[in-house]
Amino acid sequence: MTRELKLNGQTISTNAQDGTPLLWVIRDELKMTGTKFGCGVASCGACTVHIDGEPTRSCQTFVEDVEGVEITTIEAMSKDKIGAAVQQAWTELDVVQCGYCQSGQIMSAVGLLAENKKPTADEIDEYMWGNACRCATYQRIRAGVQRAAEILEA
Amino acid sequence: MTLTTSRRRFLQGAAASTVLLVGMRANGVMAAASETTDINPFVRIDATGRVTAIVKHFEMGQGPSTGLTTLIAEELGVTMDQIDYDFAPSNPQVYNNLLFGTFQGTGGSTAMANSFVQYRNAGAAAREMLIAAAASDWGVDESTLDIVAGQITGGGKSAPIADFVASAVSQDVPAEPRLRTPDEWRLIGKEGAVKRKDTAVKIDGSGTFAMDFHFDNQLVVMIAHAPRMGAVVKSFDDTDAKGMTGFEMAKTLPDNSGVAVFADTTWNAMQARDAIVVEWDNTNAEMRSSDTIRDELIAGVEMGEATYQTRGDQIDTANAISGAAKVIDKTFYFPLLAHAPMEPLTCTIEPIADGGVVLHDGAQFPTFGHMTLTQVLGLPMEKVQVKTVLAGGSFGRRANPTADYNLECAMAFALTDRSRPVKLVWSRDDDIRGGYYRPAFAHRVRVGLDEAGQIIGWDHRISGQSIMKGTAMEPMIVHDGVDHSSIEGVADTVYNVPGMSVGLTDHAKATSVLWWRSVGHTHTAFVMESMIDMIASETDTDPLELRLSMLPGKTPAQTRMAGVLNKLAELSNWKAGAPDGQSRGLAVHHSFGSFVAEAVDVSGGGDDAVKIEKVYCAVDCGIAVNPDVIRAQMEGGIGFGIGHVMRDQITLTDGEVDQTNFPDYEPLRISDIGAIEVAIVASADAPTGVGEPGTPPSGPALANAIARAGGPRVTMLPMIDEVEFA
Numbered sequence: 004m005t006r007e008l009k010l011n012g013q014t015i016s017t018n019a020q021d022g023t024p025l026l027w028v029i030r031d032e033l034k035m036t037g038t039k040f041g042c043g044v045a046s047c048g049a050c051t052v053h054i055d056g057e058p059t060r061s062c063q064t065f066v067e068d069v070e071g072v073e074i075t076t077i078e079a080m081s082k083d084k085i086g087a088a089v090q091q092a093w094t095e096l097d098v099v100q101c102g103y104c105q106s107g108q109i110m111s112a113v114g115l116l117a118e119n120k121k122p123t124a125d126e127i128d129e130y131m132w133g134n135a136c137r138c139a140t141y142q143r144i145r146a147g148v149q150r151a152a153e154i155l156e157a
Numbered sequence: 158m159t160l161t162t163s164r165r166r167f168l169q170g171a172a173a174s175t176v177l178l179v180g181m182r183a184n185g186v187m188a189a190a191s192e193t194t195d196i197n198p199f200v201r202i203d204a205t206g207r208v209t210a211i212v213k214h215f216e217m218g219q220g221p222s223t224g225l226t227t228l229i230a231e232e233l234g235v236t237m238d239q240i241d242y243d244f245a246p247s248n249p250q251v252y253n254n255l256l257f258g259t260f261q262g263t264g265g266s267t268a269m270a271n272s273f274v275q276y277r278n279a280g281a282a283a284r285e286m287l288i289a290a291a292a293s294d295w296g297v298d299e300s301t302l303d304i305v306a307g308q309i310t311g312g313g314k315s316a317p318i319a320d321f322v323a324s325a326v327s328q329d330v331p332a333e334p335r336l337r338t339p340d341e342w343r344l345i346g347k348e349g350a351v352k353r354k355d356t357a358v359k360i361d362g363s364g365t366f367a368m369d370f371h372f373d374n375q376l377v378v379m380i381a382h383a384p385r386m387g388a389v390v391k392s393f394d395d396t397d398a399k400g401m402t403g404f405e406m407a408k409t410l411p412d413n414s415g416v417a418v419f420a421d422t423t424w425n426a427m428q429a430r431d432a433i434v435v436e437w438d439n440t441n442a443e444m445r446s447s448d449t450i451r452d453e454l455i456a457g458v459e460m461g462e463a464t465y466q467t468r469g470d471q472i473d474t475a476n477a478i479s480g481a482a483k484v485i486d487k488t489f490y491f492p493l494l495a496h497a498p499m500e501p502l503t504c505t506i507e508p509i510a511d512g513g514v515v516l517h518d519g520a521q522f523p524t525f526g527h528m529t530l531t532q533v534l535g536l537p538m539e540k541v542q543v544k545t546v547l548a549g550g551s552f553g554r555r556a557n558p559t560a561d562y563n564l565e566c567a568m569a570f571a572l573t574d575r576s577r578p579v580k581l582v583w584s585r586d587d588d589i590r591g592g593y594y595r596p597a598f599a600h601r602v603r604v605g606l607d608e609a610g611q612i613i614g615w616d617h618r619i620s621g622q623s624i625m626k627g628t629a630m631e632p633m634i635v636h637d638g639v640d641h642s643s644i645e646g647v648a649d650t651v652y653n654v655p656g657m658s659v660g661l662t663d664h665a666k667a668t669s670v671l672w673w674r675s676v677g678h679t680h681t682a683f684v685m686e687s688m689i690d691m692i693a694s695e696t697d698t699d700p701l702e703l704r705l706s707m708l709p710g711k712t713p714a715q716t717r718m719a720g721v722l723n724k725l726a727e728l729s730n731w732k733a734g735a736p737d738g739q740s741r742g743l744a745v746h747h748s749f750g751s752f753v754a755e756a757v758d759v760s761g762g763g764d765d766a767v768k769i770e771k772v773y774c775a776v777d778c779g780i781a782v783n784p785d786v787i788r789a790q791m792e793g794g795i796g797f798g799i800g801h802v803m804r805d806q807i808t809l810t811d812g813e814v815d816q817t818n819f820p821d822y823e824p825l826r827i828s829d830i831g832a833i834e835v836a837i838v839a840s841a842d843a844p845t846g847v848g849e850p851g852t853p854p855s856g857p858a859l860a861n862a863i864a865r866a867g868g869p870r871v872t873m874l875p876m877i878d879e880v881e882f883a
């Protein structure tokens with residue numbers, strides 16, 4: 004069956020069957036590859052997207068559950084006020100290494116800053132816990148979130 | 158490198174589309190041309206003056222796309238904004254790692270070390286040719302001109318390099334271009350001068366990793382792998398997969414190592430693979446449990462005589478120790494570890510019109526991938542291209558003498574009619590369970606101290622599985638039966654260790670093993686630095702002072718190792734010690750040409766959970782080409798090392814891997830580790846490695862901190878069995 008999804012402000016249609024993770028609709032069907040596959044079991048955060056603004060693991064979110072909600076991916080972040088600030092902070096601090104986790108890190112960081120304008124280091128750790136970075140860029144992520152908060156405050 | 162003169166002339170009419178390429182011919186001679194068919198360039202300058210560095214090392218986050226580009230920009234005289242980078246194609250004659258022979262590959266933290274002169278030469282040659290072209294046009298002497306920020310400038314004139322690209326092509330290639338001297342450097346070693354070149358595409362989702370390849374008519378293949386290493390397919394049943402959406406076919410791989418399951422999309426391939434039932438032949442499979450392997454390894458260091466005596470004389474050392482006032486005797490164990498790069502292994506083979514194929518891969522060893530495809534597909538070298546894209550981490554896993562995942566993809570492609578691209582995808586489970594682990598190792602060390610607390614004998618036994626024997630790397634690394642990578646960091650320790658004897662016992666093949674970020678140093682540094690800390694405690698000596706006393710500066714290496722210790726002391730305010738309520742552990746190690754000292758401050762210990770509050774790091778890696786990339790590699794190397802010693806291990810039950818995915822092979826998390834502060838020792842020595850050397854001292858520095866905090870002295874890893882972490 005065909006379903007309509009709202010993704011990055013556009014309506015798209017998918018034929019994916021029930022039980023198909025949103026991740027694979029985004030990556031394989033829509034060919035938007037900024038959202039990454041890391042574990043498939045909601046334990047690394049590489050696949051993080053926003054569902055109605057809330058960071059969500061798309062590998063464990065199924066296509067039948069996301070009809071009518073707003074799905075946002077990394078590709079839309081440069082147009083988002085918080086997203087752009089996070090990207091600027093990431094650039095200033097050269098946060099990335101291999102970069103494979105960073106779409107997910109940024110999606111989570113944006114979610115955090117949307118609900119907490121000035122997170123402390125502990126609050127960042129707590130919120131970002133589920134986003135693994137095998138390159139261990141953690142301290143720059145922490146600094147990046149705080150720098151983005153500053154940019155947004157200015 | 159040999160540089161000779163070569164002169165080529167081009168038709169005037171070609172000028173509009175002329176590109177200046179400076180690089181190497183297949184015979185290793187520096188050359189310039191305007192067509193890529195003619196030479197393989199390190200630097201390409203198009204008619205608009207746009208410069209591209211052709212980077213021969215893959216980018217797994219360690220920074221060569223920035224570093225090698227910096228070298229070209231520096232010599233040529235362009236800003237970092239005026240230069241792009243591209244990954245080099247596979248060509249082992251031209252893009253070889255100068256430290257690996259005729260072999261293109263990234264490993265051993267050598268990217269900068271082997272490129273530092275080569276890439277500067279290419280940039281300098283391009284600069285001199287552009288200047289020669291301008292000088293002859295302007296009727297001025299070449300020595301009056303320079304290129305600054307992409308402008309050829311001097312003698313009262315200035316023009317963009319674009320104006321002279323066409324005429325530069327026909328200039329002599331300088332045999333020995335003048336390299337800029339350090340006082341002229343605007344980029345190399347300059348804080349804040351260079352930003353990473355790969356950031357932009359990694360923060361907006363646009364960067365292409367191998368996992369991101371998509372061809373409209375592609376087949377996705379996943380492999381039903383054997384649950385036990387060495388098992389082979391007896392038979393399989395794909396009844397349940399038939400009729401599943403997108404399922405195309407399942408076939409046994411020609412080497413019987415697994416069943417290739419083909420489908421139209423990744424998700425459908427995953428589903429179909431799960432539906433296939435395979436019966437395995439375990440005749441040659443690993444059937445032991447990891448406890449058995451561990452017992453065997455520990456027995457290997459407790460027996461009287463090692464297979465290979467690699468340093469000193471065991472009897473002399475034993476005699477010395479028998480007269481000691483005090484003996485410290487410790488056994489260490491290091492479990493199997495997976496690399497678990499963030500991007501699971503994947504590559505795509507695309508058939509192209511000329512009957513050849515293109516391998517799209519985050520290729521760490523393009524030469525092995527290239528050769529593997531030619532062999533499996535029966536194609537000549539020139540019909541196989543390797544296109545390197547961004548790699549989502551590696552930590553050694555993508556470099557494999559067997560080119561394992563390229564081989565799988567090639568075998569799968571060969572099972573098709575070769576008309577459609579075949580994309581191989583590994584899941585995280587495939588990755589965690591897929592072998593090629595950091596081998597398990599055991600060490601036993603007995604150190605004898607005299608009445609004054611001086612070391613009089615150090616007997617060191619190591620037992621583990623060689624990662625090099627039986628591979629193409631064996632001739633390079635294994636000498637007289639000794640795999641140097643099993644003992645590096647012990648037998649060649651920088652310290653003065655009186656009466657040292659080192660023995661190695663190779664463990665029989667237990668499982669498929671591979672290098673892992675920092676290779677043998679992952680275990681040897683842990684043992685050396687834990688032992689030295691135990692000696693310091695036993696003799697009531699300051700651990701930093703004890704180390705310095707063992708580094709009297711008799712060799713340049715000792716001076717540099719002492720140098721990083723002193724730098725660390727300054728950075729961490731060693732004299733004042735850890736903040737109240739915290740304890741500090743120290744470690745220092747030499748690996749891949751670099752020296753790194755680290756101090757870890759922990760809170761807790763004793764009855765309280767341990768928390769890593771802060772890490773200090775001092776590094777001497779020679780000339781610090783990109784200081785911020787170096788800091789990032791230290792930060793990452795520390796996190797990688799600490800995460801694994803804290804809680805990671807691969808275990809086997811009756812030969813089957815127990816772990817499956819991140820929930821039971823738990824990566825370091827952001828909340829596990831506090832801030833890391835890195836200081837770089839100023840140096841005029843040639844650049845050495847940074848990708849790996851941050852890792853070895855991190856584990857023992859943590860172990861030493863925990864012991865000093867009143868926690869256990871952990872010698873059997875992972876720590877989680879004995880230490881509770883906050």
Ligand code: FES
Pocket residue numbers: 039040041042043044045046047048049050051060061062063
């Ligand atoms: S891929 Fe979804 S959390 Fe790892």
Ligand code: FES
Pocket residue numbers: 099100101102103104105135136137138139140218499549550
């Ligand atoms: S940057 Fe490599 S996994 Fe995070």
